[in-house]
Structure formats: C-alpha cells, structure tokens
Amino acid sequence: KAGVTQTPRYLIKTRGQQVTLSCSPISGHRSVSWYQQTPGQGLQFLFEYFSETQRNKGNFPGRFSGRQFSNSRSEMNVSTLELGDSALYLCASSLTDRTNEKLFFGSGTQLSVL
Amino acid sequence: GQQLNQSPQSMFIQEGEDVSMNCTSSSIFNTWLWYKQDPGEGPVLLIALYKAGELTSNGRLTAQFGITRKDSFLNISASIPSDVGIYFCAGQVDTGNQFYFGTGTSLTVIP
Numbered sequence: 039k040a041g042v043t044q045t046p047r048y049l050i051k052t053r054g055q056q057v058t059l060s061c062s063p064i065s066g067h068r069s070v071s072w073y074q075q076t077p078g079q080g081l082q083f084l085f086e087y088f089s090e091t092q093r094n095k096g097n098f099p100g101r102f103s104g105r106q107f108s109n110s111r112s113e114m115n116v117s118t119l120e121l122g123d124s125a126l127y128l129c130a131s132s133l134t135d136r137t138n139e140k141l142f143f144g145s146g147t148q149l150s151v152l
Numbered sequence: 153g154q155q156l157n158q159s160p161q162s163m164f165i166q167e168g169e170d171v172s173m174n175c176t177s178s179s180i181f182n183t184w185l186w187y188k189q190d191p192g193e194g195p196v197l198l199i200a201l202y203k204a205g206e207l208t209s210n211g212r213l214t215a216q217f218g219i220t221r222k223d224s225f226l227n228i229s230a231s232i233p234s235d236v237g238i239y240f241c242a243g244q245v246d247t248g249n250q251f252y253f254g255t256g257t258s259l260t261v262i263p
Contacts, residue, residue, distance in 0.1 A: 071251075081240065083251065138183055140200050141185060143187075143194035145193050
C-alpha cells in the first residue's frame, strides 16, 4: 500500500508569490491534516480536512488555506509569501477523524522563500 | 495551544546503551503517538497508545501512556547506530485529529 505522497518535494519562491502544495493520502484514508515544521517552532498544526470539510484550523493567518477533493486528495495554498513561511510542510493522513487514530506523514514539501 | 514538554532535548549515548525520554502535558490526552524523524524526511510512526497505563512494544522500543494521561514515555533498549534521529511525541486531546507535538529529542549513537 502506498504511503502519503506529497508534491513537489522542494520549492523555491520569492516574497509575495503564492504556492500550492499537494497531498495524496494513503488509500482509504479520509482525513488529511497539514503541519508546518520549522527549527524554531517545531511542528505546528495548520488544518484538518475530512470528507471535503475543514474540521479544525490552527492558529495561522488567512494566507494559509486548503481544500480536500472527493477522492480525499488535498491541497494547501499560501498566498503573499513571507520569508517566515520557509518551512517543511507536512501532510498526514488517517482513516477517520475520530480519536484513537494513527497519523501517517508524507515526506513533506520543503519550501524556501527568498 | 497545548504545550508538550519533551525531555531530554538531546542525548549522546554509546551503542548498546538503553535510552529513555518522556513527554509531559498540561492537559489530559486521549491518544499518544511516538515518531522518529530523519533529516529532510517526514516523521515515521513508531508506537501508538490509547489507554492510560498502556504499555506497548515495537521491537526494541517500548512506550507507556502515563496513568495521569498527562505524560508518556519512550524507551529504546540496546541502541544501534540506525536509531540516530529526532524522536517526537504527539498527543491528541479530542476528535478532529489535531495533534500537539513535543519539541523533539535528538538522539546520537556513538559506535
């Protein structure tokens, strides 16, 4: 069974641009979460989608948005990029959005904002 | 948001030694997960814990869900060089799959 797939693996953008990251969850998994990882802040929760609906949102500005498609694939978008948005963006999937679930991560997209 | 204190921050040990690390929270968690992350890669799930007092093993790794539900422990026995990496704990408060992560323990194994 294929794991969580994230594309692209690396991205270089300049300030003010926007970026879209893609995530394909493990087959059969319906919940997709996004996390931002930086050396200073660690792993921070961005948002979670289940059945195409955003269920939870972390404490990030509105420039960060996402969506989930009917096949459970998800995209996240960051508009008006800032230098501080440079980070490893991780997507994670789980079977459902209930408790007692396991969270499986992809390899991430390393975003560098110049 | 929830604060997860993970300690120690880093460890330097000799190959063959045992390792212990822990996470504590100010809140009660329903689920604890332990991960290992290599540089430039995503975290890999090691162990999942769902009940207070639960003790679960995965090879040389053993993790426990604290009785108070505010802490969890990970032990690695007879460490080997491939154990090198950063270990994270993650806790879930309620439904919605929002997990809070510890700050990580960086493990270095000296052959």
